[in-house]
Amino acid sequence: MAARERLLVIGGDAAGMSAASQARRRRGPDELEIVAVERGHHASYAACAIPYFVGGVVDDLGKLISRTPAQFRERGIDLRLRTEAVEIDADGGRVRVRDVDGGGERWEPYDDLVIATGAVPVRPPLPGTDAKGVHGVQILDDGLAILRHLEDRAPRRAVVVGGGYIGLEMAEAMVRRGLEVSLVDAADQPMRTLDPDMGAIIADAMRGLGVKLYLGEQIEGFDTSPDGYVAAVRTGQRTLPADLVILGLGVRPASGLAREAGIEVGPTGGIVTDRRMRTRSDRVWAAGDCVENRHLVSGAPVAIALGTHANKQGRVAGVNLGGGYATFPGVVGTAVSKICEWEVARTGLNEREAAAAGFATLSAVVESTTRAGYHPGATTMQTKLIAERRSGRLLGAQIVGRENAAKRIDGLAIALWNRMTVEEMTGLDLGYAPPFAPVWDPVLIAARKAAEAVEADMRSDS
Amino acid sequence: MAARERLLVIGGDAAGMSAASQARRRRGPDELEIVAVERGHHASYAACAIPYFVGGVVDDLGKLISRTPAQFRERGIDLRLRTEAVEIDADGGRVRVRDVDGGGERWEPYDDLVIATGAVPVRPPLPGTDAKGVHGVQILDDGLAILRHLEDRAPRRAVVVGGGYIGLEMAEAMVRRGLEVSLVDAADQPMRTLDPDMGAIIADAMRGLGVKLYLGEQIEGFDTSPDGYVAAVRTGQRTLPADLVILGLGVRPASGLAREAGIEVGPTGGIVTDRRMRTRSDRVWAAGDCVENRHLVSGAPVAIALGTHANKQGRVAGVNLGGGYATFPGVVGTAVSKICEWEVARTGLNEREAAAAGFATLSAVVESTTRAGYHPGATTMQTKLIAERRSGRLLGAQIVGRENAAKRIDGLAIALWNRMTVEEMTGLDLGYAPPFAPVWDPVLIAARKAAEAVEADMRSDS
Numbered sequence: 001m002a003a004r005e006r007l008l009v010i011g012g013d014a015a016g017m018s019a020a021s022q023a024r025r026r027r028g029p030d031e032l033e034i035v036a037v038e039r040g041h042h043a044s045y046a047a048c049a050i051p052y053f054v055g056g057v058v059d060d061l062g063k064l065i066s067r068t069p070a071q072f073r074e075r076g077i078d079l080r081l082r083t084e085a086v087e088i089d090a091d092g093g094r095v096r097v098r099d100v101d102g103g104g105e106r107w108e109p110y111d112d113l114v115i116a117t118g119a120v121p122v123r124p125p126l127p128g129t130d131a132k133g134v135h136g137v138q139i140l141d142d143g144l145a146i147l148r149h150l151e152d153r154a155p156r157r158a159v160v161v162g163g164g165y166i167g168l169e170m171a172e173a174m175v176r177r178g179l180e181v182s183l184v185d186a187a188d189q190p191m192r193t194l195d196p197d198m199g200a201i202i203a204d205a206m207r208g209l210g211v212k213l214y215l216g217e218q219i220e221g222f223d224t225s226p227d228g229y230v231a232a233v234r235t236g237q238r239t240l241p242a243d244l245v246i247l248g249l250g251v252r253p254a255s256g257l258a259r260e261a262g263i264e265v266g267p268t269g270g271i272v273t274d275r276r277m278r279t280r281s282d283r284v285w286a287a288g289d290c291v292e293n294r295h296l297v298s299g300a301p302v303a304i305a306l307g308t309h310a311n312k313q314g315r316v317a318g319v320n321l322g323g324g325y326a327t328f329p330g331v332v333g334t335a336v337s338k339i340c341e342w343e344v345a346r347t348g349l350n351e352r353e354a355a356a357a358g359f360a361t362l363s364a365v366v367e368s369t370t371r372a373g374y375h376p377g378a379t380t381m382q383t384k385l386i387a388e389r390r391s392g393r394l395l396g397a398q399i400v401g402r403e404n405a406a407k408r409i410d411g412l413a414i415a416l417w418n419r420m421t422v423e424e425m426t427g428l429d430l431g432y433a434p435p436f437a438p439v440w441d442p443v444l445i446a447a448r449k450a451a452e453a454v455e456a457d458m459r460s461d462s
Numbered sequence: 463m464a465a466r467e468r469l470l471v472i473g474g475d476a477a478g479m480s481a482a483s484q485a486r487r488r489r490g491p492d493e494l495e496i497v498a499v500e501r502g503h504h505a506s507y508a509a510c511a512i513p514y515f516v517g518g519v520v521d522d523l524g525k526l527i528s529r530t531p532a533q534f535r536e537r538g539i540d541l542r543l544r545t546e547a548v549e550i551d552a553d554g555g556r557v558r559v560r561d562v563d564g565g566g567e568r569w570e571p572y573d574d575l576v577i578a579t580g581a582v583p584v585r586p587p588l589p590g591t592d593a594k595g596v597h598g599v600q601i602l603d604d605g606l607a608i609l610r611h612l613e614d615r616a617p618r619r620a621v622v623v624g625g626g627y628i629g630l631e632m633a634e635a636m637v638r639r640g641l642e643v644s645l646v647d648a649a650d651q652p653m654r655t656l657d658p659d660m661g662a663i664i665a666d667a668m669r670g671l672g673v674k675l676y677l678g679e680q681i682e683g684f685d686t687s688p689d690g691y692v693a694a695v696r697t698g699q700r701t702l703p704a705d706l707v708i709l710g711l712g713v714r715p716a717s718g719l720a721r722e723a724g725i726e727v728g729p730t731g732g733i734v735t736d737r738r739m740r741t742r743s744d745r746v747w748a749a750g751d752c753v754e755n756r757h758l759v760s761g762a763p764v765a766i767a768l769g770t771h772a773n774k775q776g777r778v779a780g781v782n783l784g785g786g787y788a789t790f791p792g793v794v795g796t797a798v799s800k801i802c803e804w805e806v807a808r809t810g811l812n813e814r815e816a817a818a819a820g821f822a823t824l825s826a827v828v829e830s831t832t833r834a835g836y837h838p839g840a841t842t843m844q845t846k847l848i849a850e851r852r853s854g855r856l857l858g859a860q861i862v863g864r865e866n867a868a869k870r871i872d873g874l875a876i877a878l879w880n881r882m883t884v885e886e887m888t889g890l891d892l893g894y895a896p897p898f899a900p901v902w903d904p905v906l907i908a909a910r911k912a913a914e915a916v917e918a919d920m921r922s923d924s
Binding site for chain 2 (some may be wrong): 329336
């Protein structure tokens with residue numbers, strides 16, 4: 001019988017614990033020892049739920065934790081919380097870990113290593129950025145810190161810095177908590193993952209919720225009170241009083257440990273892996289927000305922090321570690337979000353991204369309804385498709401609407417995953433009944449309009 | 463200048479009027495005269511809305527009519543209601559039409575003809591089938607007749623014959639109107655387009671609504687009162703008192719006129735066309751419920767009466783008649799339906815259909831939630847995938863759930879349209895956020911389970 005091997009996992013959230021669980025499913029404790037270290041207080045939680053938890057939509061913290069350390073131990077996975085990996089010795093096959101609370105350090109050996117260190121919120125290197133009350137939103141402890149802040153100090157004015165998904169979701173959470181909310185973004189629109197025309201709809205929606213938008217304004221620093229708490233946010237144009245600040249400037253892969261160990265990190269800052277989630281270093285795997293993915297439309301490397309990718313990549317790593325075969329082929333940039341009654345979705349490339357990838361594009365935007373117009377509950381939605389000139393290949397799609405709008409992005413994501421043209425898409429056999437769609441689904445109307453644009457462009461150019 | 467041509471359209475609903483409108487968009491009145499004849503009182507209406515209209519969910523008949531005859535005339539389309547085509551003379555390029563109310567007849571010449579005669583409800587050739595109060599559900603006049611029946615005679619007990627989409631939707635409509643409802647079906651399950659395991663969930667849901675189900679019972683006839691109205695429905699097992707009967711036995715293509723004129727009709731009873739919606743007869747086109755389609759998974763001809771196909775086919779015929787190029791490639795059997803709070807969807811082939819087409823299959827059924835389990839409003843849904851053995855190609859999918867479940871069928875329809883395997887599908891980049899999906903969308907969980915079944919089958923067989 002072969003000697004028992006040891007799998008070490010750095011990071012106890014989605015990617016790391018999926019890898020551990022899959023490996024365990026395929027290889028029993030006699031064959032494989034599994035140790036996972038996590039520096040926070042929680043493992044295996046739903047990080048994407050933080051805005052809903054902070055906003056009071058989800059009220060029970062326990063519901064966010066899919067498995068406790070005890071449950072992992074029962075399954076033969078030795079999960080150690082408050083244990084931080086501080087150095088990887090890839091040649092020696094060992095990781096130096098530190099007891100966060102006690103401070104002691106030791107080396108943990110491994111036969112296989114999974115790096116699942118996640119991402120860290122971008123913190124601008126500005127005066128006051130480390131003031132108390134300036135919150136990033138990445139791990140569950142961040143959400144708990146915001147809740148504590150709300151309870152202990154009853155802040156009145158929140159400033160959200162950054163208008164991406166997290167920024168907008170947190171702005172809604174603060175509105176729900178009764179705060180006056182301002183949102184500052186250096187760009188001219190919130191939600192830069194959408195084109196400006198679609199982003200403008202979101203801007204109007206946010207204003208409708210009572211959020212004050214300061215767009216095109218660069219943050220220059222944070223004023224601090226004598227007690228060390230943030231007091232205001234300074235932009236190039238104004239000073240916004242603030243009792244609480246939320247940073248929604250995005251996240252970057254937490255790949256420092258890997259980089260220092262000589263494990264290859266790509267241009268996005270994410271760890272480079274192959275399709276099986278193996279890094280370029282022997283017996284070192286990586287999964288989740290810390291890795292770089294291939295964008296299947298642009299072909300470029302991208303770092304997209306999203307729980308669904310983290311879970312898939314963790315599973316793929318775990319299947320392969322367990323002796324199976326699985327691959328993560330890449331992403332197409334699908335994302336959905338809900339901000340109060342507004343639903344937002346996108347997939348593929350937006351116009352700016354498509355241009356950067358060298359595509360010449362044509363776009364079509366249609367306004368339609370989510371159900372048959374005569375059916376109760378029908379609401380309007382905007383659907384935008386971006387197609388390549390000449391070929392008509394679908395490159396991207398964006399949706400802004402209300403109830404039952406956003407998940408239509410799935411069909412569009414699958415269409416561009418399969419390199420369909422907008423002309424081909426006009427024939428698609430989509431579900432139709434009055435409570436679900438007009439007789440021409442918004443996706444089909446948009447495909448028709450985009451196909452007409454491609455055809456007209458060819459005629460005008462010939 | 464070329465002589466003005468004449469386009470004659472038989473049938474004033476979705477397919478016919480889409481063809482007329484598209485042809486008109488591309489060829490002006492100086493070039494093309496367009497005449498459309500419709501034997502009913504209404505044109506261009508939403509036939510799929512009849513159950514919702516009868517059930518009182520949609521209360522304004524006017525909302526169902528997308529364009530009035532006057533609006534068509536303004537656009538240069540001479541739409542004549544209560545005018546029935548009774549004979550096609552394909553060699554002579556003319557159609558004999560009858561004034562339904564006045565009785566007069568005349569020949570209408572054409573250069574191009576579009577046959578869009580729709581479908582007719584299947585009426586079993588049984589005693590009493592033509593009694594008053596036995597209603598088919600196909601055209602708007604049928605819905606109005608049911609409403610009149612409800613108002614004039616205040617029926618107490620409704621019997622619905624046939625448990626397909628229309629039967630179930632009409633059963634709900636009768637429940638909404640306060641009637642005691644029984645449903646009889648010769649099959650052992652309602653919704654035979656689903657597999658028995660999924661159909662059983664629907665059966666339970668219908669019983670939960672208070673509908674009495676009599677499954678596996680063949681209809682033998684209808685008892686009639688002295689006043690000519692239906693009094694009971696007789697099955698092989700029992701006599702069900704009935705004040706009102708609704709036939710939901712499906713429809714068949716109304717292809718009699720075409721057949722009599724020597725225009726080719728296929729094995730399904732539908733008119734045979736090519737991809738551009740041309741029949742085998744010169745200058746004769748056909749579109750909508752009266753035609754036969756190619757099923758893109760089985761390869762077999764099918765006749766599926768559905769407004770979304772009718773609209774697409776009409777548009778395709780009209781684009782081609784207008785000098786453009788468009789095709790209708792076929793269908794994959796997608797259908798969705800809502801019965802009270804229950805949503806039902808299917809696409810591709812079910813197990814029975816797949817076996818009939820010669821496929822060996824493996825299935826996976828998963829129960830999951832529509833949103834993240836901790837998010838308010840999350841409900842359970844069942845997703846079933848049917849994959850080909852060995853290749854793992856997705857052949858069909860079925861969904862039964864509540865809010866936000868059914869439209870996930872679109873992504874599955876697009877996946878099988880593109881001949882994806884369930885293994886490939888496990889990598890799909892679908893929209894994830896807690897209000898919209900668990901971190902593993904039900905579609906992905908089902909794909910994983912199906913892929914595991916395909917893999918296990920190969921191993922066990924090697």
